[in-house]
Amino acid sequence: MESKDYLKDISEIKHLMNKSSRFISLSGLSGILAGIYALIGAGFAYWLVKTYSNGTLLLDGTIFKLVLIDLFLVAFFSIVTAIILTTRKAKKQGEKIWDGTSKRLVVNFLIPLLVGGLYILIILGQQKYGQTGALMLIFYGLALINASKYSIGDIRYLGFIEIIIGLICALFPGYGFWLWILGFGIMHIVYGTWMYLKYDRKQP
Template sequence: MTPKKDKKNLLISNFVCYFEYQSTFMSQHDLIKEIGQIRSLMERSSKFMSISGLSGILIGSYALIGAFFGYVTVYGARTDFRYRDNYITDSGIIGKLILIAAVVLLASVLTAFLMARHKARKNKQTIWNATSKGLLIATAIPLLTGGVFSMLLIYKGAYGLIASSLLIFYGLALSAASSFTFKEARWLGVMDILLGLLALAFPGYGLWFWATGFGLLHIVYGIIVHQRYEK
């Protein structure tokens, strides 16, 4: 065989190898793409993805507004930031604080529900399914327990422990919810639990820890969810 034919055969052989390599690569690429799509579909079917990141931002804003009115109600508009050992005993002030908390809670629940329903309809999904039922059950246990526990604290006059208790039980609820929705909920829950423990150690700053956990962290969480899953 002449060198010219050897060179030609070598070129043909290289071309065939290159073609086979490209075909194999494309097949693997398509396979990986399909696996990713299947994984995404399974995740959507097993997790409640209709929670809106924008609702998290709004809920955090409601909490900050409520914390502001709560602070003004207790300490007045012109007060400095310092540690406070004195606790509220006036029934009138306590009633106002409960009213503020109830308004914030109602606004938050309505916002979360309406925006979740809107997102579900936009994605042609139903808001009430097996996953959302599991989410509701998982969060209801720590939330109801925390609510009853806080009412008992109010009944016993242990007002300095309310902020820490709400943060801890809410954090536990979010950690449980993360199995049914966005994984970021777990980190929000952990941060709220840590803030609750700090509020327990420094009850004089309870309202500030409460505003940070329910307000600022919620806003950060909402921004992250919106950027990662809704754009």
């Protein structure tokens, strides 16, 4: 009996230590919705380019600016959804949404993401946009891996997958659009569903 109590105490201590060092309230549902937003945004961009640019996207054209706005809206709605659902989940679990751990999570996520974003803007300014999709996937994957040590460790697997898809995209830039859909759309839905079934569904 004492042995069982001892093991239970160790398990509880381990749980508390993990909880204090990692932000574990990320919502799987937000991942699913982010993937859906990405698919909708990609569909709209495809329609724009095919309908008004004959399949060619010019950097100095109006359609390109609309595609950039489209990408911004996908990112904006994904972030807002993640904040809302994660905040709701944190409240249910009795966790603080903004503490030292969540701050470290955000900082470690943003560093590779911002560096990648700036680099992509630089090469776009030089009219070198063949690798844009690959770079977005690779830097996003690096951001996930970098942030995983302060959150649910499982997100690093999504990061590895995004990097692999990004490298494939670099090898076959002609399929960049479809690989972008695979990475940001389909993989988010698959990962979000897995996380929802593994963590969220167990919550009261």
